[in-house]
Amino acid sequence: MSIGIGSIHCVLPDTLVPVAELPEIEALGHEEVEFARSCGIETISEFDGLASGELASRACLELLDREPAQPDLLLMVGSRAPDVLLGSDVCRVQADTKLTNTFAFTVDGLGCTGSSAAWALGRDLLLADPAKQSVLITHASRPTGADRVRFPVTVIGDGACAMTLVRGGRPVLRAHRMATDGTFHDLFGVDYKQTPWYEWREECASPDRYRFELALHSRMRLGKLVKQVLADAGVERSDVAATLMQNVTASAYDFYSSLLDLPIHPVCGENLSRYGHLGAMDVVLNLDRLLATGGLAKGDLVLVLNNSPVAAWAVTLWEL
Amino acid sequence: MNISTGLLEFLASRTKRTWEPDEDLFASGVVSSLFALELVVHLEKAYGVEVEGEYLSLENFRTVNAMEKMVLELQAATP
Incomplete structure (x- = not known):
């Protein structure tokens, strides 16, 4: 039995902010400003004031509206900075989504690559245990602190995603x-x-x-x-x-x-x-x-x- | 043509300026990721070596002299 995608749902805001109008631009050095203006990002998505866990919960809830089955596993790709230290962002998502019979845990320490590691791990866990039927993966993007320009890498936007891996899903991994x-x-x-x-x-x-x-x-x-x-x-x-x-x-x-x-x-x-x-x-x-x-x-x-x-x-x- | 002269010509053709064998490429600000890729592909094709593992250190590419030393080492290690 192959493992593939059941559904994907992305949450993005209606509000897009031009990079040139970010409040931090005025305080940046010449090289950093030049980078921000020339890196290929015109606008960034902004969910002002929302925590990562809140955004991830929203993505999961909206996906579960379309695909109401209870996943066996909830796998959160860790955010740049957790909403809580010692507490658990992924268990907050579990509580928000009322997935009481789902086991929740986090894949962390891999940066952007975390999503790929998560779907590979989800696939392996489904293959390893025939009793499990689906895995829900989620991640929310918010900047680490107040600033969005990450010189010399990129400029951070806000958003959240949720996707399921299921038996017989498509595309197949x-x-x-x-x-x-x-x-x-x-x-x-x-x-x-x-x-x-x-x-x-x-x-x-x-x-x-x-x-x-x-x-x-x-x-x-x-x-x-x-x-x-x-x-x-x-x-x-x-x-x-x-x-x-x-x-x-x-x-x-x-x-x-x-x-x-x-x-x-x-x-x-x-x-x-x-x-x-x-x-x-x-x-x-x-x-x-x-x-x-x-x-x-x-x-x-x-x-x-x-x-x-x-x-x-x-x-x-x-x-x- | 020796390695050093070849590298100086390659750098001059790509950056439109002349270089000294002991000049720091990274201090100049010309090194982007794409330029780094071009440089390594050039080294591998021109001198028949494969740059991998511990040789991918910044210090081996800082100057033309350092690159020449690395190429000679890699050539000597190639069976």
């Missing part, structure tokens, strides 16, 4: 590979213990290491993972109908297209420009929009790349 490299674990960080939250600043220990060393590791890792995934599925690169990835900057699409000789589908750039970077939600949104508008047919293969500067990389092949 055909193959998946992932990898981590712990030596990048402190490339980015926020000194949250010494400062109040509104002064939290994401610090990149070395922008050169990010732009160069991590980029080269990504070239090697993603190149190998793509080959392995295609080999696992017994298909060729030319059989892939569309390739998606996370939305960080417009130049990243050029980088990965050159790197892998796989054109990144334009739906990614459209979502980047409109909503900004939505963390682990990006690939879920891109897949949802591709399925809704991409002109693909049953049996077509969609390759989803995902990586984060933690550093983690994942490649998944879906069959429509």
Whole structure:
């Protein structure tokens, strides 16, 4: 029995804020402002004042309205900064959604790649236990502190997603590979213990290491993972109908297209420009929009790349 | 043409300026992710090496001299 997607639901606000009008722009240095203006993000989505858990609950509730079955597992991809320390954001989502018989837990520490790790783990758990029928995965994107510009990476938008994995669902998860490299674990960080939250600043220990060393590791890792995934599925690169990835900057699409000789589908750039970077939600949104508008047919293969500067990389092949 | 001269020519053609063998590429601000990719692909194709693992360190690409040293090491290690 194959495992695939039951439903996807994304929550995005009606309010879009031009990056040029973000309140922090005036306080940024020249290089940071130049980055924010040229990274391919025109507007960001904003849910002012909402907590990550609240947003994730909303995405799950709206999905469960359409697909009322009780999932066996609720798997939350951890947010950049948890709403509560010591408490549990995922159990808050469980309480909000009244999924009393569902077991809830979090996948964390993988940045954007968390969503890919979550669907791979969900697939494996369903395959491992025939008694389980479905897994609900959710994530909400909110900035770590008050600022949204993450120089030299991206600009953060707000949103939330929910998706289910079910037996016999489509697209089918055909193959998946992932990898981590712990030596990048402190490339980015926020000194949250010494400062109040509104002064939290994401610090990149070395922008050169990010732009160069991590980029080269990504070239090697993603190149190998793509080959392995295609080999696992017994298909060729030319059989892939569309390739998606996370939305960080417009130049990243050029980088990965050159790197892998796989054109990144334009739906990614459209979502980047409109909503900004939505963390682990990006690939879920891109897949949802591709399925809704991409002109693909049953049996077509969609390759989803995902990586984060933690550093983690994942490649998944879906069959429509 | 030796490795150092070849790399200096490659850098000049891509950045439209001249470079010294011990000049810090990263201090110049020219290194983007895409440029990093171009540089490594050039090294691998021009000198028949595969840059992987511990060789993907920033320090091995900081200057033309450092890149030449790395290429020579990789060539010596290639059977």
